[in-house]
Amino acid sequence: MDGKEKPETIAVSAGRMSAEHFGAVNTPVYRTSTILHPNLESLKSEGLPYKYGRRGTPSSRSFESAIEQLEGGARTVAVPSGLSAITTAIFAVCSAGDHILMTDSCYGPTRHFCDKTLKRFSVETTYYDPLIAGGIDALFRPNTRAVYCESPGSLTFEMQDVPAIAAVAHAHGASVLLDNTWATPVFFRPLDYGVDLSILSGTKYLGGHADVMVGTITANESHAARLSAFYGDTGIFLGGDDCFLALRGVRTLPIRLKRHQESALKLTHWLQSHAEVVRVLYPALESDPGHALWKRDFLGSSGLFGVELRPVGDKALTAFFNGFRHFGLGYSWGGYESLIIPAEFKRTARKFEATGPLIRLHAGLEDADDLIADLDAGFARMKAAS
Numbered sequence: 151m152d153g154k155e156k157p158e159t160i161a162v163s164a165g166r167m168s169a170e171h172f173g174a175v176n177t178p179v180y181r182t183s184t185i186l187h188p189n190l191e192s193l194k195s196e197g198l199p200y201k202y203g204r205r206g207t208p209s210s211r212s213f214e215s216a217i218e219q220l221e222g223g224a225r226t227v228a229v230p231s232g233l234s235a236i237t238t239a240i241f242a243v244c245s246a247g248d249h250i251l252m253t254d255s256c257y258g259p260t261r262h263f264c265d266k267t268l269k270r271f272s273v274e275t276t277y278y279d280p281l282i283a284g285g286i287d288a289l290f291r292p293n294t295r296a297v298y299c300e301s302p303g304s305l306t307f308e309m310q311d312v313p314a315i316a317a318v319a320h321a322h323g324a325s326v327l328l329d330n331t332w333a334t335p336v337f338f339r340p341l342d343y344g345v346d347l348s349i350l351s352g353t354k355y356l357g358g359h360a361d362v363m364v365g366t367i368t369a370n371e372s373h374a375a376r377l378s379a380f381y382g383d384t385g386i387f388l389g390g391d392d393c394f395l396a397l398r399g400v401r402t403l404p405i406r407l408k409r410h411q412e413s414a415l416k417l418t419h420w421l422q423s424h425a426e427v428v429r430v431l432y433p434a435l436e437s438d439p440g441h442a443l444w445k446r447d448f449l450g451s452s453g454l455f456g457v458e459l460r461p462v463g464d465k466a467l468t469a470f471f472n473g474f475r476h477f478g479l480g481y482s483w484g485g486y487e488s489l490i491i492p493a494e495f496k497r498t499a500r501k502f503e504a505t506g507p508l509i510r511l512h513a514g515l516e517d518a519d520d521l522i523a524d525l526d527a528g529f530a531r532m533k534a535a536s
């Protein structure tokens with residue numbers, strides 16, 4: 151493929167190795183440690199595609215190569231979770247004595263990692279306002295090695311001006327990392343906007359069926375060697391079964407995302423006009439403060455959004471959450487099923503202003519009108535208990 155195809159086409163075609171597998175459409179699951187060589191020359195030769203299980207199998211290469219092509223990157227590595235992708239990417243660029251600029255809107259466990267483990271390794275973290283754009287310049291120190299973005303942010307959905315941040319970071323010689331789990335490369339290609347390492351929790355939309363934990367990191371040309379070296383050195387690897395499931399999800403990723411988007415738009419429009427709702431946090435809505443940036447850089451919006459409710463007592467809120475037919479109460483998202491949770495998060499750089507409780511919803515692949523009826527019944531329970 152020459153990289154000019156649309157994501158729908160890349161998702162279907164990329165990473166296939168039929169010729170090497172008797173014509174089978176899908177690369178089979180490789181469960182292997184040892185690779186046998188026919189002779190000593192082969193055992194000692196460099197440049198063989200497969201030499202030892204931990205260093206890659208057709209299962210891992212098929213999956214990684216599909217993500218490489220979707221992201222438009224030079225090298226993708228597969229890891230056992232999204233959080234593992236985040237920590238691996240940060241460790242690949244930061245060393246003891248370095249400083250990292252982290253968005254205040256980052257995924258909660260990313261903050262925990264920075265505050266605990268990264269600190270123990272003598273890397274200092276400064277949290278910045280996700281809306282800072284080029285103003286991030288003032289936060290750089292001589293030892294600032296990386297800027298980490300997440301757009302839209304976890305739970306609060308602020309859009310970031312990624313090209314403006316990347317331009318400043320590169321002028322200071324720092325690397326730019328971005329958690330792209332919400333959009334996936336189908337809706338946003340970070341490397342085209344100045345990002346050096348694009349991070350995905352494949353547990354969400356790539357897998358898409360709530361049945362696999364996986365993460366990926368994709369590097370541009372300038373960061374491929376660094377990423378490969380750290381990955382190889384630390385022995386991180388994703389087994390064949392998980393690679394197979396993740397790649398099977400990728401085949402239908404664009405078409406599922408379109409449906410998640412369609413339903414999320416229906417639900418958010420309905421919620422916006424509901425009496426119990428203060429505002430909806432979803433950059434695809436024209437009323438969203440991040441809408442202009444979203445429209446400029448993104449090709450679509452996925453199924454995850456936030457809702458600020460009017461102030462409501464604990465009893466009424468509990469009645470709202472207890473009793474949904476279709477919205478499951480549970481962490482993660484990006485599977486075929488709808489989910490709902492109360493949003494709890496910490497902020498240190500910029501206070502998030504809200505009068506009532508914040509909740510997070512994932513629009514699954516159920517019929518959108520059935521989902522709306524489910525939410526409507528929830529609001530009725532809430533009212534009855536107030």
Ligand SMILES: *Cc1c(COP(=O)(O)O)cnc(C)c1O
Nearest residue numbers: 231232233257329331351353364
């Ligand atoms: C879920 C999530 C992660 C972590 O992914 P896991 O596969 O659960 O480790 C990272 N970033 C974002 C934005 C997430 O929502």
